[in-house]
Amino acid sequence: MKIGFLQFEPLFCQVESNLDKLSSMIEKAPDFDLLVLPELANSGYVFSSKSELVKASEIIPDGIFVEKLSEITKSRNSVIVCGICEKKGADFYNSSVLIGPDGFIGKYQKIHLFDREKLFFQPGNGPLISYEVKGMKIGMLVCFDWIFPEATRVLALEGIDILAHSANLVLPYSQTVMLARSIENRIFTITSNRTGTEKNGGIELTFTGQSQITSPKMELLASTGVDTEEIKIVEIDIELARNKWLNERNNVLLDRRSKMYSKLLK
Numbered sequence: 535m536k537i538g539f540l541q542f543e544p545l546f547c548q549v550e551s552n553l554d555k556l557s558s559m560i561e562k563a564p565d566f567d568l569l570v571l572p573e574l575a576n577s578g579y580v581f582s583s584k585s586e587l588v589k590a591s592e593i594i595p596d597g598i599f600v601e602k603l604s605e606i607t608k609s610r611n612s613v614i615v616c617g618i619c620e621k622k623g624a625d626f627y628n629s630s631v632l633i634g635p636d637g638f639i640g641k642y643q644k645i646h647l648f649d650r651e652k653l654f655f656q657p658g659n660g661p662l663i664s665y666e667v668k669g670m671k672i673g674m675l676v677c678f679d680w681i682f683p684e685a686t687r688v689l690a691l692e693g694i695d696i697l698a699h700s701a702n703l704v705l706p707y708s709q710t711v712m713l714a715r716s717i718e719n720r721i722f723t724i725t726s727n728r729t730g731t732e733k734n735g736g737i738e739l740t741f742t743g744q745s746q747i748t749s750p751k752m753e754l755l756a757s758t759g760v761d762t763e764e765i766k767i768v769e770i771d772i773e774l775a776r777n778k779w780l781n782e783r784n785n786v787l788l789d790r791r792s793k794m795y796s797k798l799l800k
């Protein structure tokens with residue numbers, strides 16, 4: 535199984551040029567089964583008005599991003615996860631889409647909004663579920679969801695092998711934390727982050743790059759720099775994520791003492 539990330543710098547509100555750049559990067563990429571793209575890959579991140587969201591968002595699955603990415607996954611018999619600025623009625627969601635060899639499969643709406651995202655997006659409704667495609671069980675989260683271990687745990691209990699984590703990270707912690715998410719759930723994680731600095735409406739943010747792939751044994755299988763724009767693919771043995779035993783007596787899912795965790799549901 536070949537899985538990877540694409541790291542690039544989306545240009546703010548330049549939907550068509552972002553799509554062109556992604557398409558030409560993917561065209562040159564080696565074979566892959568699953569490729570994860572960054573959060574808000576169509577729109578960029580630093581919004582200062584709703585009119586910018588109107589301009590840069592799309593209805594899922596009828597927009598140009600999902601349409602073009604579906605052409606790619608069909609022609610390459612592959613799966614892509616991509617962060618999309620979603621328009622739904624009068625509302626906007628920070629979403630991810632899962633697209634396979636037969637086209638659009640499903641979407642995830644970010645459930646934990648970060649900082650000023652709360653001014654522009656609705657908190658999403660997930661869902662936190664596993665999708666089985668091409669022999670992989672895939673779950674989606676978006677960026678700041680990383681700081682809530684419950685979200686990844688629910689996906690692990692749903693049976694995912696691989697967490698597709700589309701990101702626009704600005705804090706320096708997530709890359710380290712995802713190693714823990716991998717070992718505590720015995721899953722692969724793919725964080726696809728963006729690069730660059732965006733300035734708009736008096737706000738300036740610099741994104742941390744360093745996209746990466748982690749293994750169920752807490753190995754860093756691939757990573758890249760802060761500013762690089764590139765695709766990295768690694769070959770994995772997906773069966774590793776289906777063995778939840780750490781040793782003869784400890785299983786990271788079966789050993790849970792859920793009665794002791796009732797406060798988590800309050």
Ligand code: ACM
Nearest residue numbers: 648677678702704
């Ligand atoms: C983030 O959730 N985009 C920081």
